[in-house]
Amino acid sequence: MTTTPYIQFFDGTDAPRHDLLGGKCASLVALTQAGMPVPPGFAITTASYDAFIAAAGIEQDIHSMLASLDADDVAEVDRVSAQLRYEIESRPVPAAVRADFVAAYHALQARFSEPVPVAVRSSATAEDLPDASFAGQQDTYLWLNGIDDVTEHIRRCWASLFTSRAITYRLKNNIPGEGLSMAVAVQKMVNARAAGVAITMDPTTGDRSKIVMEASYGLGELVVSGLVTPDNVTVDKIMLMVVKRVIGDKHAELVPDAANGALVELEVSAARRGVLSISETEITAIATIAKKAEKHFKCPQDIEWALDRDLPDGQNLLLLQSRPETVHSSRSSDTRTDAVAVASTAGYGIESITRSLLVQAGKPTI
Template sequence: MKPMLNLVHTFTDLTQGEVGIHGGKGASLITMTGAGMPVPPGFVITIGAFDEFRDVSGLSRLIEQVLGDLDENDVAAVDAASARIRSALEEATIPAAVRGQIDDAYAALMRRIGTETPVAVRSSATAEDLPDASFAGQQDTYLWISGAESVNEHVRRCWASLYTSRAITYRRANKIDEFGLSMAVVVQKMVNARAAGVAMTLDPATGDRSKVVIDASYGLGEPVVSGTVTPDNTVLDKITFAIVRQSVGEKARELVPRGGRLVERDVEADRRSVPCLSSDDVRRVAELAKRAEKHYRVPQDIEWAIDDDLPDGENLVLLQARPETVHGAQPLTASVPQAASTSGFSLGSITASLTRVSA
């Protein structure tokens, strides 16, 4: 029997991630950690684990059979194909050797943190954030997951989300090879977010690269990303970080941890009417976004959070950075303002499948 390859990499195992091994999100998180950015710790279950899972379980053949001559314009057929594939993936057993590596990495992460702490389990596909395509919201993210058994369950769900109806239709419509795809999964310490959101190192409305634009709201950032809250919006000059304009959003709901689970609840009326970030916080977020842009040399779309578990001054963390795909396709040049430092995530870049209750 051939030895099992290392199918799990921590964010600190490498200094540079590879999309073909770690998927888009995983590669970005490894690279940002290697660049010294404030990324919460975690690990990536590489595409090799998913490939092993599909092959050992015989699901590769099933997927080929179901998708082989599928008509993407037949909505009912696509939905039926998606349901059949996802159900099979979610019910199949992860091979023992793969499961052992995932369990070992999870235990090591808990030891590093020093206590049993919830994690986010996030899909990281190889066909993700391509220059001429956007896969935003097509695969799943699960929040506030605790325990090895639940982590493995949600890893399977992330793998299965590669075959949502929306994802299948989009790939077919854009002539993206269905059978060269794979999925990595990121497992990362959850942040206890006082406030969170997204930032872009250009103005998404105009493409103006001399600006940084921040959307922020209370609690975790998923309501901002999914558009279910009206966030505070701040536009800053990229060089001086002076606020050009600012509007206070309604911020009617927040997603916060309570009693070992996530609760979506109403925000008190007096908090809705004031900015959720101080002027110092706004500047720090802008500096972080600019640092990511400087590192990648293309305009960035970042996800960030203020983590209440960390001390003041060290509590701004970077959850994701990706290229801005609408206006930012061209690399930065000497004529484009760049700043000294900074980090991020994208408007509408995921639609999270949340483990939560409403309150």
């Protein structure tokens, strides 16, 4: 399928325009075009969202409801958020827009010998900017099957532009609402044996000679949401040698239940909890691909990665995201002190990447 105003495949030839693709999708297109291993998929462009909002006739309502909001008035923010999300989730997608969704979804499925589940991931135009971290502000939906399920969750992604936390974050960081839009990534799911994040600098000290990664069993959502204590590994960026490793508890993993077509959270055995979830070879591979992402984007990167159990060793490391690092580079020394204090209570000898991201995003840690 060729690119349309509403659809852009990751492996197409069109440039990754941030205004058309949002932060996440622009990154995925750039990574794919640079030859890095990204699960196949396509972006539903901001033109789709804009056409949907125009057809619904609610653009002025959105602006007027947001204009007078006070970020500290939690109850009012929640009320406006709920109303805006209902307005979006309850409206039909224009026929021309949905027709392109359907064609792109079937074109993606045609690449495989049997139907594959997909992830539907938000990609706002205000996210992944060098001076702001929108990690966790909008929604991601996993292991979806069929075009009706996908279409429903595309609408939910659009609506997540107006979650309470996203509205509050924009207000507190003086990010204007005018021109704000949302693209959506539709991407083959990774059947992850292990997954996690990596930052191409030490987020505690800003040391750019280090790569700090976190890893856990199963899909990475439990890591990026801070729901498990992952393994924490520090690697020398030049020599690609491990200089520090801390085994996390990793008490749970998120894995697919093929019989029911859904994800389930399972308890991890004591034996598996007591060892690293990734091998030395895999640590080196993750560090290497993180360095490649940093070189490509020309600044420290915060990547999400996964090891796909359905692919052979040596070919199973996939990049799910790469965004500019903001944990260290954009916070004040006071915030750094707070983040380190939070991490120190977790029993680490090193600050947790996940906890740093949650502190910066204003979300609770566990």
